[in-house]
Amino acid sequence: VNGQDLSQSTHEEAVEAFRSAKEPIVVEVLRRANKAKMKSRSPTMVSVGTQTEEEIFCSNESPPTPPPGFYAFNGSG
Structure with missing residues (x-):
């Protein structure tokens, strides 16, 4: 994260x-x-991408389906 290992x-x-x-x-x-x-x-091949908050909050499309085994962190406890 921002250069921190x-x-x-x-x-x-x-x-x-x-x-x-x-x-x-x-x-x-x-x-x-x-x-x-x-x-x-x-x-x-390796894919590199960037996503901004503007892209997240201003998009009218549904987010892509996460890959199998992916668990999103919801910020609670």
Whole structure:
């Protein structure tokens, strides 16, 4: 989050990093490679995107359906 490495953070620490981050919030998501699969996989494309609050609150369209296994944080407890 905005250049802060949260890979060793607790869930609570990560949530606080998002809450206290200054706009614009930049999030870099990295995935650890599975060594067993690395040998058989070819390089893959990575998608990078930006979303602003204006795009979220001013859109007349429904939000996209999250991928399976995705859980949204609703901000409560």
